[in-house]
Amino acid sequence: MNNIKIGKIGIIGLGYVGFISAVGFALKGYKVKCVDILENNVKMANNGEVPFFEPNLRENLGKVLESKRFSASKDYTILKDTDISFICVGTPSLKTGEIDLKYIKSSAENLGKVLGTMDHFHVAVVKSTVVPGTTEEVVLPILEKFSGKKCGVDFSIAMTPEFLKEGDAMNDFLNPDRTVIGASDQRTANLLKNLFMQLGGKILIVRNPRTAEMIKYANNTFLAMKISFINELANISRTIGGIDINEVAQGIGLDQRISGKFLKAGCGFGGSCFPKDVKAIKEFAKNRGYNPILINAILDVNEKQPLIMIKILKEAIGNLKGKKIAILGLSFKPNTSDMREAPSIKIIDQLVKEGVILNAYDPVAIDEAKKLIKGTINYSNSLLNCIKGADACLIITEWDEFRELTPDFFIKNMKEPIIIDGRKIYDFNLFSSKLKYYTIGQK
Numbered sequence: 001m002n003n004i005k006i007g008k009i010g011i012i013g014l015g016y017v018g019f020i021s022a023v024g025f026a027l028k029g030y031k032v033k034c035v036d037i038l039e040n041n042v043k044m045a046n047n048g049e050v051p052f053f054e055p056n057l058r059e060n061l062g063k064v065l066e067s068k069r070f071s072a073s074k075d076y077t078i079l080k081d082t083d084i085s086f087i088c089v090g091t092p093s094l095k096t097g098e099i100d101l102k103y104i105k106s107s108a109e110n111l112g113k114v115l116g117t118m119d120h121f122h123v124a125v126v127k128s129t130v131v132p133g134t135t136e137e138v139v140l141p142i143l144e145k146f147s148g149k150k151c152g153v154d155f156s157i158a159m160t161p162e163f164l165k166e167g168d169a170m171n172d173f174l175n176p177d178r179t180v181i182g183a184s185d186q187r188t189a190n191l192l193k194n195l196f197m198q199l200g201g202k203i204l205i206v207r208n209p210r211t212a213e214m215i216k217y218a219n220n221t222f223l224a225m226k227i228s229f230i231n232e233l234a235n236i237s238r239t240i241g242g243i244d245i246n247e248v249a250q251g252i253g254l255d256q257r258i259s260g261k262f263l264k265a266g267c268g269f270g271g272s273c274f275p276k277d278v279k280a281i282k283e284f285a286k287n288r289g290y291n292p293i294l295i296n297a298i299l300d301v302n303e304k305q306p307l308i309m310i311k312i313l314k315e316a317i318g319n320l321k322g323k324k325i326a327i328l329g330l331s332f333k334p335n336t337s338d339m340r341e342a343p344s345i346k347i348i349d350q351l352v353k354e355g356v357i358l359n360a361y362d363p364v365a366i367d368e369a370k371k372l373i374k375g376t377i378n379y380s381n382s383l384l385n386c387i388k389g390a391d392a393c394l395i396i397t398e399w400d401e402f403r404e405l406t407p408d409f410f411i412k413n414m415k416e417p418i419i420i421d422g423r424k425i426y427d428f429n430l431f432s433s434k435l436k437y438y439t440i441g442q443k
């Protein structure tokens, strides 16, 4: 193992993390072989197409396909000559909020079978977000069982959590601020350190995979806590009036122990990570007999936060029945088509129940939205069509396209120029001097 040199890298799972990692490693000069059980993902990848929207990914995929450093297959045996493989499969939530490890288990089983045919040392790394203990207690025994090989002798295991942000994921992979490595032994940790050093950023080697797994949950839970914290203070500030929550965030952000990042109050956090991971660590704690009071509260605040938009809307226009409301932005954040756990879903569901006529516009997420939004709403093909003749407009996602708008644009095109801005994208003084402008945490 001392001589192990990483030439070929295997990526298991062509979802978000796998796709970005595969293209990223290939851009860095490695030969990358990807496996996915979905025919469609494999076909698309080999044809230079990406099944989701992410800036720069498609262009970079084109480059690595051209240089023949990227290939994908449904067949795990293509991993036979790889030196290292990253398990990047999805870890969805069960109905209870607990993590579902079915893809982790099946991919470990398939990798184990190929591992059994390898005549060289291999490093199996878990990159999927998994609850503490999974790499050592679930993945390792499956690999040993299906390969007939021994960890520490024929192969080793490690866990490196991913910290990619959707919309900026390619850049996050190529220029990480840090990489956390938890491995079964020091040599594997050093090997991974050398691999990730090429990308830059700080590298932290921790004592074992389970510590690395916990770091991922701690990271996301902490950031989610900051958001729920500032949202709660924004809600309190609204009851008093005259307080600008942005200034509050700025004020506490100057304390270096706190930092001003992730203190943007709004209509709540969504996405594929925060809601799922906070729920998973909550259930993990509960299953071990610990009631996580603080983590419960993060979720409680976030559950109610989207509905604050409707409360403000009612304060502004009274009874909602039959009113024409424009929704600007559907995805859980800008620069992505991802609708998972997006606050827009909860807001729209409630407005539909209240008998509102809804027009929604999003630059890229409409197709995804149609899959998740149940009630009948109209989807507009342009921003202008969306707000035309509306009684009020709700801004849910802070797309750049919306930031550029002026008060006059709304005054000219809406029936009543009333804006409830869930992301505080406009100058409060300018907008509130010209039209009825409401935000979360500024009154």
Ligand code: UDX
Pocket (backbone or CB within 6 Å): 162, 163, 164, 165, 166, 167, 220, 223, 227, 261, 262, 263, 264, 265, 266, 267, 268, 269, 270, 271, 272, 273, 274, 332, 333
């Ligand atoms: C997050 C983590 O940032 C990333 O490290 C991890 O790997 C995956 O989860 P992502 O889900 O892509 O990334 O989005 P992020 O930009 O972190 O935003 C998450 C949600 O929080 C969005 O809905 C966003 O609107 C909301 N948010 C973020 C706030 O409401 N306020 C803030 O101050 C920051």
